[in-house]
């Protein structure tokens with residue numbers, strides 16, 4: 001399947017500009033043959049967390065309509081990155097997954113809030129997994145800091161996910177962690193990782209380096225340090241090949257991991 005990764009230059013607090021740019025890139029991805037498109041974290045607002053009462057998407061209505069309309073019109077599956085949403089007066093970092101028929105497959109609130117960027121002061125954490133299927137491909141998705149919790153991604157893989165999407169705003173100073181953690185998550189779970197980071201121009205704080213990694217750990221693509229749309233072809237059958245070569249899932253000893261990974 002061809003995957004379009006949108007390494008967006010998210011404008012801080014500039015909601016209208018961000019929807020316009022996102023639409024521009026989703027349309028371009030579809031016109032270049034992408035079958036799945038992936039956006040970064042908090043692409044509607046950036047980390048303008050203090051302004052959430054004015055700019056968060058109420059009940060996620062605008063974003064759901066935006067993604068569902070584009071998906072069905074263009075016939076493209078969308079991993080909707082994440083957007084700041086408001087539900088009953090509480091704010092969340094929410095990802096929507098929409099299939100090419102325009103159906104909302106999943107709605108995920110970021111589970112692990114990142115204190116270094118003050119998320120816990122402004123946002124509420126979710127408590128649900130994000131599992132879905134694009135055609136016959138079993139998938140899961142998480143948001144940024146979630147990748148530091150191997151048990152959380154493992155839970156998705158144990159539940160059947162063969163590809164894990166990651167939407168992020170991962171800052172430049174820890175970009176080596178980003179690359180290493182993503183590669184480790186791909187190797188240990190023997191799955192594809194499709195991870196899309198943002199870039200920024202004004203504040204040189206986010207330098208992209210989005211990645212697609214296959215289940216053996218080979219990096220298929222690394223994004224530039226600029227705004228970019230990349231279309232990468234991936235062969236999901238590689239997952240079964242790797243899981244047969246080293247049968248990690250058969251060799252697990254879950255009874256020894258009690259309290260670490262719940263079955």
Ligand SMILES: NC(=O)CCC(=O)C(=O)O
Pocket residue numbers: 041114117143144145146148168169170171174177
């Ligand atoms: N937006 C985030 O969750 C950032 C996570 C991060 O930077 C990290 O080091 O972890």
